[in-house]
Amino acid sequence: MQKKSFDRIGESLFFSELPNGLHVQVIPKPGFAVSFAAFATNYGGAHRRFSVDGVMQDTPAGVAHYLEHKMFDLPDGDNALALLSANGADPNAFTSSGMTAYYFQSTAHFEENLRLLLHFVSTPYFTAETVQKERGIIGQEIRMGEDDPGIALYYGLLRMLYARHPIRDRVAGTVESIAQITEQTLYDCHRIFYAPSNMALCVAGDVDPERIAAIAEELLPVERAPIPKADFGEAEDLLPLRQRLHLQMPVSAPQFLIGTKLKAESDGPAALRQRLVSTLALRTLVGSSSPFYTGLYGKGLLNRDYDYEADFTAGTGTVILGGESPDPEAVFAALQEAVAEVARSGLDRDRFSRAKRASLGARLRGLEDFDSLCIANAAGVFNGYCALDALSVLETIGQGECEAFLADALAPERLALAVMDAKGGS
Amino acid sequence: MAISRTEIMPGVWLSHLHTDKFKTACLSVNLLTQLKRETASMNALLPYVLRRGTSLYGDMDALSARLDELYGTAIEPVVRRIGEIQCVGFFASIPEGDFLPGRENVLRPACELLGQLLLSPNTRGGLLLPAYVDSEREKLIERIRSRINDKRSYAVIRCIELMCCYEDFAVSRFGTEEDAASIRYQKLTKHYRALLQSCPVEIFYCGRAGEKEVIRCLRDAFSTLPRGEIDYDIGTDLRLNALESEPRFEREEMDVTQGKLTLGFRLGECMEEPDQAALNVFNCLFGGGVSSKLFVNVREKLQLCYYASSLIDTHKGLLLVSSGIDFEALEAARDEILNQLAQIAQGEITDEELNAARSGVASDLRSLMDSQGELEGFTLSQTIDGLDYGPMELAELVEMVTKEDVAAIARSVECDLIYFLCAGEKEDDDAEEEL
Numbered sequence: 001m002q003k004k005s006f007d008r009i010g011e012s013l014f015f016s017e018l019p020n021g022l023h024v025q026v027i028p029k030p031g032f033a034v035s036f037a038a039f040a041t042n043y044g045g046a047h048r049r050f051s052v053d054g055v056m057q058d059t060p061a062g063v064a065h066y067l068e069h070k071m072f073d074l075p076d077g078d079n080a081l082a083l084l085s086a087n088g089a090d091p092n093a094f095t096s097s098g099m100t101a102y103y104f105q106s107t108a109h110f111e112e113n114l115r116l117l118l119h120f121v122s123t124p125y126f127t128a129e130t131v132q133k134e135r136g137i138i139g140q141e142i143r144m145g146e147d148d149p150g151i152a153l154y155y156g157l158l159r160m161l162y163a164r165h166p167i168r169d170r171v172a173g174t175v176e177s178i179a180q181i182t183e184q185t186l187y188d189c190h191r192i193f194y195a196p197s198n199m200a201l202c203v204a205g206d207v208d209p210e211r212i213a214a215i216a217e218e219l220l221p222v223e224r225a226p227i228p229k230a231d232f233g234e235a236e237d238l239l240p241l242r243q244r245l246h247l248q249m250p251v252s253a254p255q256f257l258i259g260t261k262l263k264a265e266s267d268g269p270a271a272l273r274q275r276l277v278s279t280l281a282l283r284t285l286v287g288s289s290s291p292f293y294t295g296l297y298g299k300g301l302l303n304r305d306y307d308y309e310a311d312f313t314a315g316t317g318t319v320i321l322g323g324e325s326p327d328p329e330a331v332f333a334a335l336q337e338a339v340a341e342v343a344r345s346g347l348d349r350d351r352f353s354r355a356k357r358a359s360l361g362a363r364l365r366g367l368e369d370f371d372s373l374c375i376a377n378a379a380g381v382f383n384g385y386c387a388l389d390a391l392s393v394l395e396t397i398g399q400g401e402c403e404a405f406l407a408d409a410l411a412p413e414r415l416a417l418a419v420m421d422a423k424g425g426s
Numbered sequence: 427m428a429i430s431r432t433e434i435m436p437g438v439w440l441s442h443l444h445t446d447k448f449k450t451a452c453l454s455v456n457l458l459t460q461l462k463r464e465t466a467s468m469n470a471l472l473p474y475v476l477r478r479g480t481s482l483y484g485d486m487d488a489l490s491a492r493l494d495e496l497y498g499t500a501i502e503p504v505v506r507r508i509g510e511i512q513c514v515g516f517f518a519s520i521p522e523g524d525f526l527p528g529r530e531n532v533l534r535p536a537c538e539l540l541g542q543l544l545l546s547p548n549t550r551g552g553l554l555l556p557a558y559v560d561s562e563r564e565k566l567i568e569r570i571r572s573r574i575n576d577k578r579s580y581a582v583i584r585c586i587e588l589m590c591c592y593e594d595f596a597v598s599r600f601g602t603e604e605d606a607a608s609i610r611y612q613k614l615t616k617h618y619r620a621l622l623q624s625c626p627v628e629i630f631y632c633g634r635a636g637e638k639e640v641i642r643c644l645r646d647a648f649s650t651l652p653r654g655e656i657d658y659d660i661g662t663d664l665r666l667n668a669l670e671s672e673p674r675f676e677r678e679e680m681d682v683t684q685g686k687l688t689l690g691f692r693l694g695e696c697m698e699e700p701d702q703a704a705l706n707v708f709n710c711l712f713g714g715g716v717s718s719k720l721f722v723n724v725r726e727k728l729q730l731c732y733y734a735s736s737l738i739d740t741h742k743g744l745l746l747v748s749s750g751i752d753f754e755a756l757e758a759a760r761d762e763i764l765n766q767l768a769q770i771a772q773g774e775i776t777d778e779e780l781n782a783a784r785s786g787v788a789s790d791l792r793s794l795m796d797s798q799g800e801l802e803g804f805t806l807s808q809t810i811d812g813l814d815y816g817p818m819e820l821a822e823l824v825e826m827v828t829k830e831d832v833a834a835i836a837r838s839v840e841c842d843l844i845y846f847l848c849a850g851e852k853e854d855d856d857a858e859e860e861l
Contacts, residue, residue: 008525009449009525010449010524010525031445031446031447032447032796033792033793033795033796034792034793034796079726081716081717082716082717082722082782085715085716085717085782085786086717086778086781086782086785087785088785088786088788088789089789090715090786090789090790090793091716105793106789107788107789107792107793108785108789108792133729136729137725137729137732140684140732140750140752141732143683143684144683144684144732144750146683147577147682147683147684149575249681250574250680250681251572251574251575252568252571252572252573252574252575253568253571253572288490289487289490289491289493289494291487294485294486294487294490297486298485298486298557298561300561300564300565303565303568303569304565305569305572324568324572351491354491354494354495355494357494357495357497357498358493358494358497358498359498360497360498360521360526361450361496361497361498361499361521361526362498364449364450364497364521364522364525365449365450365498365519365521367449368448368449368450368797368798423681
């Protein structure tokens, strides 16, 4: 394996690409009891239409998530979740729009657990009966989401922003769409998307990197399969379809999300830089230290239930900020005013340099979270950059870049506001 | 890694854990006080008001600029309920100088800021600023109300409230909406001064700095802390039995598409000499994880619910089972949950189940050592219980728990209240009249 050192932050990364195309990345963490491993595929809820060897295929919404549910079944009636947890590991999985990841953390028997992880994720086993049985459970999960104001608001916003891109649909699909999923759909999508060439194995812990690569090589298929090419539809323009949406649910106070879509960079280093520029620019303008936030907080228009992010997934980039507010329109207006101010006279120099210091501290803190560290590394593999480069790239980011980003991405015509009003009311 | 405890000032205790593992240090300061309905909201409000501004950094703008200068040091209010003890204060996360440009040490300035937040608020005429108190009071009320937003946790909170309706434990860590609404700045200032005088203070530090350096920084930062007679007479009342001979049943209607069934139990006589290791293994085996009886049987095999899990509160002696079900599955799910418990009580535990539970709990405990936040919570909880063993020692005890230990706990457990959150019957005339 190759080694890359990040001396300033006291980290190193071992990485290699196996002959079958699998990317293996290991971050040694001496002195830690916990080891963490994530086995991820570049396949999520948005990968519904794709081509392999030039043949285009369409699949119903929710296949990636359905697969995630069913992958834990093993042919001999065993369940991988149970096996891993019986072995002292804490296993789980998630499916987002752009990725499916299976992971565990454990404090003992790491190699055994790693073998189990690689084995079950590369062993599809579905029967008509088990697939049918799962439909009820996933249907419940979909319905449970319908009671969740956060989920309803999030998809409400995405549907205002995106006209066609499949990230506007729920990752789990709908009760109707999952009715079309059969065991054959699952086998096909597993074969296409769970080939090592489309996957990454990312580990953090007090482990031997060479052993990990050797185990992966031993257990996974040797042939290098073609990488499927997703078709997310015709490129979206940068304007939202509409700028306002009002929903109603029994919530204690109105909740809101403000969003804008970006043109996501596809080239690795540019993609990493775009992530860092957008996050730093947002921290400076709307972060918890910004006059935008502290001013609205002081006026009672925002509270601590507030967050912002630039999310890049499945070829999209979306800025979202939101929380609770008695008057979301006032927050929206204040944001537009803050952006107009940046467009007129730029960001405050001291404020920008403080935000950069704070960002460095926050990223140091992030190195302790093995879970997000490994997932960030997997996202880096799928997008062609090294996530650990973030700290050194961050230092090179200038104020001008951030100002240009804000003035452009958060221009008034590009913003949309989704509001969840309290229903019934107390 | 051993934790050392020192009383650095009267009634102010530091738990110090030296380690080079992390890239940020953690430092928390907690005032400990008895959880009571009358004072819970005031206690909960305090750190949020204090976090608005100090005499030196008068508002959030100035405070957050200072925190950003200290490389994004975070100092956030924390309000917890551990048994019937309310813990309020701040949790700070401080980047280690070794990884900062010029190896800048930010521990001392961070301690200073923490001291100022606790002891030198922005005041006028010696009183907390009305504007800060009023605005944080409204936010506290919103926070209390927001519990209905997550139906899963709401159903657990309601079950506890109803089950412990005659006990202080029914009061949430934030207190009640009515009590919060009555808080004014004069009253809060008076309460604040009294708390500073009398509360035991628990400080936790985990990071690269040695004990002496941390004590020096803290003594300087807290030098103006007024200390009167310390109120060590705080604790949790245990109730071993259910309130009535049959479990009470409470049903609440709300606009939901999935029902939430919560079963509340008293852990019973096993709480007379609580065996932490066995209690944790029991909970894990019953409903703590993916190899638990509830998950494997109630969710996976019988598919009576979308989720079913259990949690225990070893301070108060409670067991809670939380599940999401179809409305019509109430009886079936309830019966099966109780049946799984009865099976454990009869010793129907396989070796696999026991091993999975033991290794799961032991592994969670060992992994605690890798997370400063969890170590902090564990240490505070142990301190309050007067226990001096760490996660690694407890993990060893966990490995020795037997089937009989687990079964004995299941036999000791008593169901007290069953709570069901479901959709209203829309055609029901009676329900409409109530509106």
